[in-house]
Amino acid sequence: METGVSELVERLGSDEDAVRKMAVFKLQGSIGDPSFADIFIAEGGLARLRYLTLHASGNTLAYSLTSFARLLEVDKGWDLVDQEVVERVIELIVTHPLVNILRGAMSILVSIVSHPYTGANLSQDGNFGFRALKPAIAIYPQFLEMLVNRLSSADHALCANALQLINSLMRDSITNELDTEWPKFIQKLQDLGVIRAVYSLMQGTALQDHVHPLVEFQSLTKVLLRKWREISLDLERxxxxxxxxxxxxxxxxxxxQDKGVENSDNVRHSKRHNPExxxxxxxxxxxxxxxxxxxxxxxxxxxxxxxxxxxxxxxxxxxxxxxxxxxxxxxxxxxxxxxxxxxxxxxxxxxxxxxxxxxxxxxxxxxxxxxxxxxxxxxxxxxxxxxxxxxxxxxxxxxxxxxxxxxxxxxxxxxxxxxxxxxxxxxxxxxxxxxxxxxEYGRLRELQMELLELTYEDAWGQHLRQMREELYHEALQFVKEQRVRCLLQGAWFPNEGSHNLEAVNEKYSWRYTQLSHNRRFIHFGDFNAIEEKSPELDALPEKIDLSLVSSVVSNISASSKDHGASTAEDMAHAISYTKITVHGYPQPEPPNGDAQKSNDHGRASSKSAQGESVLLVLRPPSHSVASEWLDGLLMLLNQQPITAETNKLLDLVIIYGLKIRLLNVRFDDVAFAGDAPQVPSRDGLDDNYYYDVFGGS
Structure with a gap:
């Protein structure tokens, strides 16, 4: 790379303009790389780039300005910046019509003005910031006017560069100028029409090309308003x-105006003592x-x-x-x-x-x-x-x-x-x-009433939403414990394949399923009939490690209502259409394992590429049992309940808790708009009263 850079630097100093132009054209594409820039500087390229910036013309000048700007953007080449360079750049902005030259010139000034905020080496010699431009602006006083005029340029990139430079000048002035100076600069910009020009850009169709400088100008406008507000009125100033x-x-x-000159002193004297x-x-x-x-x-x-x-x-x-x-x-x-x-x-x-x-x-x-x-x-x-x-x-x-x-x-x-x-x-x-x-005043009153309702909603709604959120988590833990206890208690389920239930207790086998006491395993076993006493866990030959369960799915509708299976027909309907399937990754079979035994318990291998299998199938005899077991299994796996019955129970617990908490709200806790209402008298009343917690009639 060093050889190539050396050759490039040498060509920058060529006597032939075509050679210099081609060299600086290549330079502008590479100088934005900090490592390349370091080698370029070490090879003595800065002096030649500065010379071209000051003396070149046409495309050679345009490429030189672009290279110079990109070098400053990577925080290098600041040794080139002096009053001669600044004056040259401002002269170009004021006098030169070519867009590609103006873009590079404005980019250089943006870096110079912004350098105190982005540069690693802060300078106190006046070569950076807005102060670096003031001597040159004194020579070319039309600079700011030309800059504002560029905001209406048909070239979007030039327009964006001009606004970016204006933003940099404003920010530096607000930050570093005296309180007596920066307002004058802002006022001068406004007198030149900067507000009108930027307003037109914001309402235009080329927003995508101007978005960043426009956003910055909008932010700077707020900075100005905030700064003016923070200035306290001081009659000593x-x-x-x-x-x-x-x-x-x-x-x-x-x-x-109504008084003569003779009476003007008397008028001022009387106003000086006017009590109002x-x-x-x-x-x-x-x-x-x-x-x-x-x-x-x-x-x-x-x-x-x-x-x-x-x-x-x-x-x-x-x-x-x-x-x-x-x-x-x-x-x-x-x-x-x-x-x-x-x-x-x-x-x-x-x-x-x-x-x-x-x-x-x-x-x-x-x-x-x-x-x-x-x-x-x-x-x-x-x-x-x-x-x-x-x-x-x-x-x-x-x-x-x-x-x-x-x-x-x-x-x-x-x-x-x-x-x-x-x-x-x-x-x-x-x-x-x-x-x-x-x-219209009438329409305004309607808006006011709507907003008043929203205000009251906001005043209470935030607290109620927060309270409901807290209660939801409490209720969820409560319902989870209730559902898990149903699983700990165990339940009988008709075995898969039982469709004709005219004599279900005598002819078809049942599956008893129960959660282990440590809540880590689901135990189950098949029986010919429902036994009067529930089997012990030790009597259940099969178990599923819950850590191996990947999902629990069901065809239970979230809006299903509980129709308890009180008749054989109801039970047949529930069993035929209600199904809970537990999927997971089965443990490796022991060497002497019986694959047929696994199939007997509804754990046929799925076609999943990950080796997922059906570990357990349950056909609940009622929607209540289905809700208890489906949501119980889901909540054991730290998933949300999905059945209507469980969600109804959740809502009931939340509403109950909310009303209980509201009973603890004192009169003084309520925020009233305006005067607080009068507390009703209890004269003539006794203690014979009650709270209707659930709002029933």
């Missing part, structure tokens, strides 16, 4: 103070910062965006509410924060990226991509405004008062869960906004 002040100024703009300066905007107190504990700066951003972009509507709402009694006023600011929290919970923003990644791996298939993406998440601000409008509409339609605030919040939550949660991937955000605005 200028940007926080400006945002809150902007909300207040917007609320008082109509007054300053913030409460009239919908805050619960005159300390508005306390209201943002649950939503953080994310809530402030949403409220400020609404006030700034819908200022006329905001002022009109304030004016309308000011004419109403205090208890009937819609708390605008508080409602905005509630809608923020509803959206935050709906999109499960708090779910970690690791949980998302696990879900994505499970769902990643062409048929499940619609469940994978949440394009409406990208239009967070528009959904917030639409949700807030729905809140105002419901408040007015229901004639709500302040004490009904929580009920309106729940209605809005149900509305968003129904409309936003039920929207398919391709549904446009404008359609969602219209549906939120036109959703």
């Amino acid at each position: 200028p940007e926080h103070r400006r945002a809150l002040k902007g909300i207040y100024l917007a609320s008082s703009q109509e007054r300053s 300066k913030w409460r009239r905007l919908g805050f619960e107190s005159e300390n508005p910062s306390m209201q943002f504990e649950d939503t953080g700066f994310l809530g402030m951003m949403d409220l400020a965006d609404y006030v700034r972009n819908h200022q006329d509507e905001f002022l009109k709402m304030l004016l309308e509410q000011s004419t109403k009694p205090a208890q009937q006023r819609c708390p605008i600011a508080r409602a905005s924060l509630s809608v923020t929290l509803i959206l935050y919970q709906h999109f499960e923003v708090d779910k970690s990226e690791m949980d998302d990644a696990k879900g994505y791996l499970l769902l990643e298939s062409r048929s499940n991509l619609d469940r994978l993406f949440e394009p409406l998440l990208l239009h967070w601000t528009r959904l917030h405004v639409a949700g807030l409008h729905a809140f105002f509409r419901l408040w007015k339609a229901t004639g709500a008062e302040v004490e009904d605030y929580g009920k309106i919040v729940e209605l809005v939550r149900i509305l968003i869960e129904s409309v936003v949660g039920g929207a398919p991937r391709t549904k446009d955000v404008q359609e969602v906004e219209e549906e939120l605005a036109n959703f």
Whole structure:
């Protein structure tokens, strides 16, 4: 291999472009192998690859960029990375039209920006991460705009590479930039139209080609929302103070417009001492910062965006509410924060990226991509405004008062869960906004009642299901013991071949079968008649080791009812149609063994390739005996019972145990929605009462 690599490196430095192009073409297919890369570096190939990256053109340049990118992907060749290389790559992205060159260039930048998270040798000299790109971006300020424009490229691979690079820049900025810097970068990307472009990709038909970068962008959107929420509102920070002040100024703009310049100072002075300066905007107190504990700066951003972009509507709402009694006023600011929290919970923003990644791996298939993406998440601000409008509409339609605030919040939550949660991937955000605005209140109430029933079911159902599961295992052990005791007691079975039972006790032989006391063997023997006293185990000549049993099969129906064999006709019917067959692997016959004797006991060899045989055949005289023995044998083999009679017994034991346990539930243990009901008085009652455990009449 070393000889071949040496020759390849030598050709990379050839004076003929055709030779260099062929060499670097071969290099791009091999450089992704770490062992090959090590030899390539040892042979001095890095310097020649760097030269081609900086000075080549056409396909030679495209192959060089691809080779360079693959070398970095295997965490090698970082000595090549410097500002000259970065500037060259960014220049290509900004100025070069060829797709194959752009792909390689973007892949190189993804590795450089992501290197602090994937590289073994972390650098502090500014050559890696987003900071490595900033000097070159200053020279080519149109870089980010060109990058966002590539998201609409017809070449799916180039589009995916561009989004992957944007993701890397976002993640590095969020992680390593100062709190005053990364929001500016994110805002710049949004101003360039990255949200609109990615939203279009999520609703497009080429999802399979973009799935990984789209999933990462969606996760990064949640990271941003989570990061904004975790930032507590701090009025000592200028940007926080400006945002809150902007909300207040917007609320008082109509007054300053109506007043002359001379009176503006008096207006500001009077508002400064207004006892309801913030409460009239919908805050619960005159300390508005306390209201943002649950939503953080994310809530402030949403409220400020609404006030700034819908200022006329905001002022009109304030004016309308000011004419109403205090208890009937819609708390605008508080409602905005509630809608923020509803959206935050709906999109499960708090779910970690690791949980998302696990879900994505499970769902990643062409048929499940619609469940994978949440394009409406990208239009967070528009959904917030639409949700807030729905809140105002419901408040007015229901004639709500302040004490009904929580009920309106729940209605809005149900509305968003129904409309936003039920929207398919391709549904446009404008359609969602219209549906939120036109959703009928009566239909919403129906949904609320349905969800209320499910809520109560969930509140009790989980505990009941857990209790039933525990009781099932207890009942299963109880029924298993009961069935096994039937086997320990033993039973008589008509021998196979007995069909005419007019005088069954006199003319036909019977088989007595019993489980050994150690529960390891089934003993049986044939008799001419049923004996008054059951035979002792020692009197039974045959036995089956249960460890050799492979299966127990029967033609007993799972829905059979017990018709006890009280008459000869009933018994004939039961014996003719009911059969239990025990299969297994017989022990080797002793040298003097009698094969005919084995056949006499219904153990003829099967045709199974594994040498399975029929070890025992039983024809129970009734369905009750059939249920006891079939399920008893199955449960001895640690298998589930299958007959209707045993399952009915299981259900009976479970229900009995459940009702007994429910009798121990105290009044205080019950969780009520709202006020708890009044405890009935026992005045005039005595102790003459009883519990109807089984609910009978």
